[in-house]
Amino acid sequence: xxxxxxxxxxxxxxxxxxxxxxxxxxxxxxxxxxxxxxxxxxxxxxxxxxxxxxxxxxxxxxxxxxxxxxxxxxxxxxxxxxxxxxxxxxxxxxxxxxxxxxxxxxxxxxxxxxxxxxxxxxxxxxxxxxxxxxxxxxxxxxxxxxxxxxxxxxxxxxxxxxxxxxxxxxxxxxxxxxxxxxxxxxxxxxxxxxxxxxxxxxxxxxxxxxxxxxxxxxxxxxxxxxxxxxxxxxxxxxxxxxxxxxxxxxxxxxxxxxxxxxxxxxxxxxxxxxxxxxxxxxxxxxxxxxxxxxxxxxxxxxxxxxxxxxxxxxxxxxxxxxxxxxxxxxxxxxxxxxxxxxxxxxxxxxxxxxxxxxxxxxxxxxxxxxxxxxxxxxxxxxxxxxxxxxxxxxxxxxxxxxxxxxxxxxxxxxxxxxxxxxxxxxxxxxxxxxxxxxxxxxxxxxxxxxxxxxxxxxxxxxxxxxxxxxxxxxxxxxxxxxxxxxxxxxxxxxxxxxxxxxxxxxxxxxxxxxxxxxxxxxxxxxxxxxxxxxxxxxxxxxxxxxxxxxxxxxxxxxxxxxxxxxxxxxxxxxxxxxxxxxxxxxxxxxxxxxxxxxxxxxxxxxxxxxxxxxxxxxxxxxxxxxxxxxxxxxxxxxxxxxxxxxxxxxxxxxxxxxxxxxxxxxxxxxxxxxxxxxxxxxxxxxxxxxxxxxxxxxxxxxxxxxxxxxxxxxxxxxxxxxxxxxxxxxxxxxxxxxxxxxxxxxxxxxxxxxxxxxxxxxxxxxxxxxxxxxxxxxxxxxxxxxxxxxxxxxxxxxxxxxxxxxxxxxxxxxxxxxxxxxxxxxxxxxxxxxxxxxxxxxxxxxxxxxxxxxxxxxxxxxxxxxxxx
Numbered sequence: 083x084x085x086x087x088x089x090x091x092x093x094x095x096x097x098x099x100x101x102x103x104x105x106x107x108x109x110x111x112x113x114x115x116x117x118x119x120x121x122x123x124x125x126x127x128x129x130x131x132x133x134x135x136x137x138x139x140x141x142x143x144x145x146x147x148x149x150x151x152x153x154x155x156x157x158x159x160x161x162x163x164x165x166x167x168x169x170x171x172x173x174x175x176x177x178x179x180x181x182x183x184x185x186x187x188x189x190x191x192x193x194x195x196x197x198x199x200x201x202x203x204x205x206x207x208x209x210x211x212x213x214x215x216x217x218x219x220x221x222x223x224x225x226x227x228x229x230x231x232x233x234x235x236x237x238x239x240x241x242x243x244x245x246x247x248x249x250x251x252x253x254x255x256x257x258x259x260x261x262x263x264x265x266x267x268x269x270x271x272x273x274x275x276x277x278x279x280x281x282x283x284x285x286x287x288x289x290x291x292x293x294x295x296x297x298x299x300x301x302x303x304x305x306x307x308x309x310x311x312x313x314x315x316x317x318x319x320x321x322x323x324x325x326x327x328x329x330x331x332x333x334x335x336x337x338x339x340x341x342x343x344x345x346x347x348x349x350x351x352x353x354x355x356x357x358x359x360x361x362x363x364x365x366x367x368x369x370x371x372x373x374x375x376x377x378x379x380x381x382x383x384x385x386x387x388x389x390x391x392x393x394x395x396x397x398x399x400x401x402x403x404x405x406x407x408x409x410x411x412x413x414x415x416x417x418x419x420x421x422x423x424x425x426x427x428x429x430x431x432x433x434x435x436x437x438x439x440x441x442x443x444x445x446x447x448x449x450x451x452x453x454x455x456x457x458x459x460x461x462x463x464x465x466x467x468x469x470x471x472x473x474x475x476x477x478x479x480x481x482x483x484x485x486x487x488x489x490x491x492x493x494x495x496x497x498x499x500x501x502x503x504x505x506x507x508x509x510x511x512x513x514x515x516x517x518x519x520x521x522x523x524x525x526x527x528x529x530x531x532x533x534x535x536x537x538x539x540x541x542x543x544x545x546x547x548x549x550x551x552x553x554x555x556x557x558x559x560x561x562x563x564x565x566x567x568x569x570x571x572x573x574x575x576x577x578x579x580x581x582x583x584x585x586x587x588x589x590x591x592x593x594x595x596x597x598x599x600x601x602x603x604x605x606x607x608x609x610x611x612x613x614x615x616x617x618x619x620x621x622x623x624x625x626x627x628x629x630x631x632x633x634x635x636x637x638x639x640x641x642x643x644x645x646x647x648x649x650x651x652x653x654x655x656x657x658x659x660x661x662x663x664x665x666x667x668x669x670x671x672x673x674x675x676x677x678x679x680x681x682x683x684x685x686x687x688x689x690x691x692x693x694x695x696x697x698x699x700x701x702x703x704x705x706x707x708x709x710x711x712x713x714x715x716x717x718x719x720x721x722x723x724x725x726x727x728x729x730x731x732x733x734x735x736x737x738x739x740x741x742x743x744x745x746x747x748x749x750x751x752x753x754x755x756x757x758x759x760x761x762x763x764x765x766x767x768x769x770x771x772x773x774x775x776x777x778x779x780x781x782x783x784x785x786x787x788x789x790x791x792x793x794x795x796x797x798x799x800x801x802x803x804x805x806x807x808x809x810x811x812x813x814x815x816x817x818x819x820x821x822x823x824x825x826x827x828x829x830x831x832x833x834x835x836x837x838x839x840x841x842x843x844x845x846x847x848x849x850x851x852x853x854x855x856x857x858x859x860x861x862x863x864x865x866x867x868x869x870x871x872x873x874x875x876x877x878x879x880x881x882x883x884x885x886x887x888x889x890x891x892x893x894x895x896x897x898x899x900x901x902x903x904x905x906x907x908x909x910x911x912x913x914x915x916x917x918x919x920x921x922x923x924x925x926x927x928x929x930x931x932x933x934x935x936x937x938x939x940x941x942x943x944x945x946x947x948x949x950x951x
Contacts, residue, residue: 084364085340086427087246088170090163091330092348094253097267098157098164101149108647110713115152118159121389129155161349161387161476163249167271167278169352169474170247174277176357177241182233238276247278248299250334252321254282255298269309272302279312281334283321295320299337313337328440328450335438342367342379343430345439345451347423351386351474359471366468367429372417377463378455379427380419382406383475391929392609393710394479399606401477403586406469408522413467416518418511420455420465425473428454429463436461446501448635449494452523456503460510481614481710482649482657485621489661492622493636495527496629527626534623541672541696542773548680549780583615609927610709616699617662617706624661631766632759648713651723651911652730655904656741656748658707663907666703668867669696675777675863679784708911715924720915724908731901749896753877764878771878774871778804781864787853803865804872808891810836815894870899 096103104115119126130141133148144152157164186194249268251257257265272278284296295317303310315336321329335343342364366379383405388398405424412419433439433454441453458465478484498504504524511519521529547553583603590599629635655663673693676683683689708714735744741751756767782800783792817832847853876883876892883889914920 083244083361084342084367085244086342086344086360086364087248087338087340087430088173088344088346089248089250089331089334089338090166090170090346090348090350091250091327091334092163092252093326093330094264095348096157096160096162097264097271098153098162099160100263101145101153104153104156109719110648112647115156118156122159125159163348164267164271166346166348166350167247167249167275169350170346171275171277172352172354172357173245173360174241174247174275176354176360177245178233178237180358180361181237181240185236242277244340245277246339247275248281248334248337249278250281250330252283252326252330254280255284269302272300272309276302276304278302279337281337283317283333284314293320297333297336299334324442324444325447325450328442328447331440331450332438332442335434335440338430341430343428343433343439344381344425345423345428346425346473347475349476350425351476353472353474356471356473363427363468363471366466371414371464371466374462374464376466377429377432377458378421378465380409380413380421380465380467381425381427382409382467382469382472383424384472385477386474387477387479390479392611392927393481393484393614394477395609396606396611396614397477397479397484399586399590399602401475403589405475407585407589407592409467410469412518412522413465416515416522418459418515418519418522419467420452420459420523422455423451424475432463433458445633445635446497448497449491452494452498453501453503456501456507460503460506480649481617481707482653484618485657488618488621489625490635492527492625493629495524496626497633497635499524499528499630500633527622530619531623531627534619537669537696537699541669541676542776544680544692545672545676545780546776548676548682549784554681583611612698613702613706613709616702620662620665620699620703624665628755632755632763634755634758648716648719649707649711650726651720651904651908652727653742654707654711655727655900655907659900659903660752662703662707663903666700667903667906670700671777671863671867673697673700675781678860679781704907705910709924710928712925712928713921715911715915715920717915720908720912724912727904727908731897731904745897745900746893749893749900753880756878756880767878768875771871771874774867774874777867778864781860785853785857785860787847787851787857789852800864803861804868807865807869808895810840811895811898812891815891866902869895873899 099114105113107113107116129151130144133144133151136148138144138148154164158168159165182194183191251268254265254268257268268280272280279299279301281297281299284298286294286296288294297313297315297317298311299313300309300311302308317333321333323329331345363379363381366376369375383401385398385401385405387394389395405422409419409422409424428439437457439454440450441447441457442450447453455465478487507519508516544553583606587599587603590602594602625635673696676693677689680689682692713719730743731745733739733744733746735746739747741748756764759767778800779797782788782797788796814833814836817829821827821829821832844858848855873892873896876888877896880889883892
């Protein structure tokens with residue numbers, strides 16, 4: 083068979099769950115172990131039965147006598163390195179079995195079957211830690227059941243000649259020096275898997291302030307009973323010049339062997355029965371697909387995290403259709419399949435002579451995996467897809483993790499648009515392949531952005547028509563809007579994710595049958611999948627658009643833990659304020675102004691037809707982080723979240739303060755991309771911000787105080803209001819800084835005087851002008867967006883303003899706006915938290931039935947414990 087290697091990049095993720103990780107409870111009293119026991123109830127029962135059979139007398143002994151077994155059991159159900167290593171070691175076991183079957187006589191196979199029947203089946207050891215050690219003579223290896231009794235000895239040598247597994251643990255050297263428990267756990271994996279090798283970068287001080295860097299490959303030696311060094315290669319300098327993950331792969335690829343190389347991520351798994359097919363898959367390299375032999379063999383994935391929560395199910399369903407139906411069509415007939423970070427198998431020698439499998443330039447290669455596909459296609463390679471073999475894949479399971487992952491991918495696509503690889507492919511592909519390539523890579527994100535921009539254009543256009551009076555002059559609104567309604571309905575179908583869900587339904591129909599596919603689709607809709615898809619559409623649009631405008635994509639570590647803890651409001655606000663919340667508030671204000679000023683809005687049915695899709699977008703972007711947040715509608719948690727948010731907003735911060743502690747630090751970090759952008763980026767940002775001034779221009783002429791005057795002087799006079807408002811903010815901010823700490827009474831006196839003067843001015847205007855009280859509320863809708871527009875432009879001009887007195891005012895006003903946005907977002911959450919029944923309904927939607935029941939029971943027990951105390 084074709085010899086092959088596997089390469090897995092690893093940085094600092096979990097190797098095995100520690101006792102503390104498993105036992106520590108969150109604020110709901112839920113530990114990771116409790117969560118796993120409820121999600122995998124039958125597997126937990128089997129595990130406990132196995133432990134009792136191994137000599138454990140009492141369940142409580144598990145932490146003392148069987149702690150390692152318990153940690154491994156939990157780790158094999160998370161997204162840990164030990165799970166990945168266990169999965170990949172099935173290749174080694176499968177090769178040993180195939181070697182035995184190749185050379186065994188009929189008598190050997192018959193005797194072997196009888197031995198297996200008497201000693202236990204192969205599957206008895208699949209959950210054990212020892213996945214392929216050569217056992218001492220006549221000793222049963224507990225990791226491989228009774229199978230190793232069959233082997234005569236040459237199977238181990240043959241399997242090792244054909245297979246090597248290299249894990250690129252970049253900082254393993256420094257972890258050993260610090261005594262990090264992860265280093266011990268990696269050594270434990272090497273100890274129990276003889277085909278496992280670990281590559282790391284060793285930093286050796288060589289003189290005064292000089293460091294030498296080496297790529298080192300190590301393994302565990304059974305005879306010496308310790309870790310031994312196999313190779314040490316000196317590097318010309320530090321490793322992390324480019325992006326971390328591709329650099330990690332590049333330094334370790336030299337240690338791989340064989341003709342083929344499979345790239346496996348740290349969150350993947352494998353199956354013994356799939357490993358048996360690897361020999362057949364590698365033969366595909368010798369077959370012509372079209373006019374060329376393949377250089378990348380595409381492999382399908384089986385998403386292993388679908389049962390964790392409804393969000394994980396949505397992601398796994400979406401991913402499933404992409405890695406099966408989508409990849410199949412891209413490979414044949416479209417011939418534009420690239421490499422998407424899946425368990426693809428590379429022709430190792432072909433790639434080593436053509437620049438390797440990972441481009442690692444900083445920023446531009448943030449999505450390093452797809453550039454291997456671009457490189458392959460440009461250099462005359464051939465990418466195929468094979469579905470008779472699959473590898474397990476873990477996906478992000480919480481909304482924050484999913485959003486960070488989508489932000490990374492969308493930013494990466496933004497960088498791809500700017501890359502020379504896409505430019506060259508666009509020039510060299512024929513017309514039909516070029517179209518297929520566009521729609522399967524950057525075009526998907528571009529189209530998503532166009533859908534959102536369509537909503538913006540439509541709403542701003544309707545607002546302009548309403549405020550300018552053009553809309554009122556149309557005689558038959560319903561006739562004119564029929565065509566527009568048809569367009570909006572199509573946009574709504576795309577927005578809801580129904581369009582993107584179609585491949586998912588087709589794939590489920592193929593695999594499970596039509597009725598099952600329809601049932602799954604309807605269940606998803608009841609679990610609010612449309613809100614999730616609409617929300618993720620906003621994430622993709624924001625980060626793709628921002629990367630194209632300003633660049634600056636960065637790797638986002640998403641984390642791969644279980645989502646059983648409640649995320650605070652302040653954390654959600656930091657993540658989604660600019661990408662979703664502010665945009666949703668903007669669209670909401672447009673819809674409110676349109677409803678109050680448009681003559682068409684008087685016809686309720688027409689307004690609903692016009693605005694329902696936009697309102698759904700607004701609600702989805704505001705509510706999704708709380709709907710998919712565990713305990714998102716718990717009243718007590720909402721109160722604590724509000725207090726935490728207020729402390730974060732008013733925390734002055736300092737040089738060492740992190741974004742999680744201080745609003746000011748977060749605010750500066752949030753606008754860092756504007757410091758590195760070019761002149762055109764700044765100009766475009768300012769042009770886009772000018773739209774906020776339109777509210778004031780349109781609404782001010784609708785106020786009763788203007789008495790129908792349409793002169794430009796009315797608009798210019800309205801700016802006095804803005805100047806006065808900013809002046810009041812400056813006075814109060816000055817008084818707070820000067821008096822609030824030492825002479826608090828003076829601070830209160832200034833506040834009182836300001837309030838009295840404002841009330842007096844309003845009363846005088848109500849008495850002596852045409853001003854009515856409703857004008858005051860309408861004017862807020864006009865002037866608040868103007869203030870936000872001014873702040874947005876000031877942030878772009880930060881290099882010029884930061885050294886002036888104006889900047890402090892900009893920062894204090896921005897703080898007030900974020901406080902206002904936070905209260906607007908939190909208000910509906912607080913209302914739903916206060917109403918009974920929503921919390922239990924949300925838990926049922928978010929988690930599966932077993933965990934929901936367990937969570938409710940644990941809450942009751944927690945309540946009883948508190949009462950007893």
